[in-house]
Amino acid sequence: MANLYPIFIGFFILVSAWTSGSTADDRLSLAQLQEQLQQLKTNYEILEEKFLRLELTQLATGDRQTNQAQTKNAIFRTCSEAHSVDPSLASGMYWIDPDGEGVGDDPIYVSCDMATGKTSVLHDSESPIDYDCNYAPFETNGVTYSWWDDRNGNPQYFWAGSNSSVHTCQCGIDGNCVDSIVKCNCDATVPLLLSDSGVITEKTLLPITKLNFGRTQLSSSSGAHTLGRFECSGGTTVTGMPTSCQDLWRSGHRLSGLYFVMEGKLVKNVYCDFAKLPSEAGFQSLIGYAEVKPKPTYFGIPTSCANLKGTGHTSSGLYSVMGSTMVETVFCDFTKNTGDPGANTNLTLRMI
Incomplete structure (x- = not known):
């Protein structure tokens, strides 16, 4: 400005120079x-x-x-995780990174229902299916006319629940189909406009990759389907003590650091690098371990290195034990067996 x-x-300056050098006829009036x-x-x-x-x-x-960049930097793995960190977040569209921030696949843009913690993947396909039909059955007389393809491209014939071995819709599960001898309303051979719905909850088969419908060759036959969003909720539950960094990763741990895990009868101290994927080298590094087994319990001051070893001590060094009449300081070498020479060395340092 x-x-x-x-x-x-x-x-x-230009106006002054021009007016001084111009004739009266050429001069602009003061008003102009x-x-x-x-x-x-x-x-x-x-x-x-x-x-x-x-x-x-x-x-x-x-x-x-700046706000968008800051929000995108704080990328969570699920909507449920985002809600647990900040319950004040409103429902809407968010970036999440299911395999961890900065590793593996890129983040995805999803719809988060912060009231329930559910994650909805748009245009993919728990996956709800609605089918409006008019004499267009899924199957009849043992012949299948409709199915859907799972994540591996295999055909599936159930339309609700998680039991892939049973051809059924939600009315078959609830026991309220229009014809009691069939498991889907559309399988009833009646000239009526009917409808079936269901939610596929078998997560090992999702998402649905393709829908296949047939047998609408009659002039009165018709069918219309609606495939809902792919929804995810909750998290992986690890019962008992985790056995690896991968268990911790699956249950939602994001901070790299030292953790205790249980492998067989050994409690291991490991370093988990959550900046990497479980399949990458260095994701889990062993720091040390201790064997877990039944051991005698001693009350009061131990009387020997054998007592200390029996209660779980494994680090060689100076210890206080109860001698016959007083407390004595001894050096315990836990790299040796109890009966080996030098396993229990009395330093004659006595404490009254």
């Missing part, structure tokens, strides 16, 4: 000059206002971009 001021100064000057001032004020608006818009845009 400051650059506009020299324009006015230059304008007055004032009118032009006023127009320049008006144009200047308009430009100034536009500049301020543009500057404010740029500042606001920069703030939004």
Whole structure:
């Protein structure tokens, strides 16, 4: 804006030089000059206002971009995880990264229901299916006309629940189909407009990759389907002590560090690098371990290195034990067996 001021100064200089060197007939009247000057001032004020608006818009845009970048940096693996960290989050569209931030596949844009913690993957396909039919059965007389393909491309013939070995819809599970001898309303051979619905909950088969419908060759036959969103909720539950970094990763741990895991009869101290995938080298590093087994329990002060070893001590060093009449300091070498020479060395350091 400051650059506009020299324009006015230059304008007055030019006007003065022109009026002094022009004839009276060619000179502009004072009124005309004032009118032009006023127009320049008006144009200047308009430009100034536009500049301020543009500057404010740029500042606001920069703030939004910063907020979006900060939000995207805090990428969670599921909507449930995001809700547990910040219960004030509103339902809507969010970026999540199911295999962990910064590793594996890119983040995906999903719909989060923060009231339930459910994650909905748009246009994919727990997957709800609705089918409106008019004499267009899924199967009849043992012949299958409709099925869906699972994540591996294999055909599946159940339309609700998780039992893949039974051809059924939700009405078959609830026992309220229009014809009691069939498990889906559309399988009833009646000339009526019927409908079936169901939610596929067998997660090892999801998502649904293809729908296949047939037997609508009659002039009165019709069928219309709706495939709902692919929804995920909850998290992996690890019962008992985790056995690996992968168990911790599946149950939602995100902070790399030292953890205790149980492998067989050994409690292992491991370092879990959650910046990597479980399949990558260095995801889990062994730090140390201790054997877990029934051991005698001693009350009071131990009387020997054997007592200490029996209660779980494994680090060689100086220990206080109860001698025959007083507390004595001994060096216990736990790298040796109890009966080996030097396993229990009395340093004759006595404490009264």
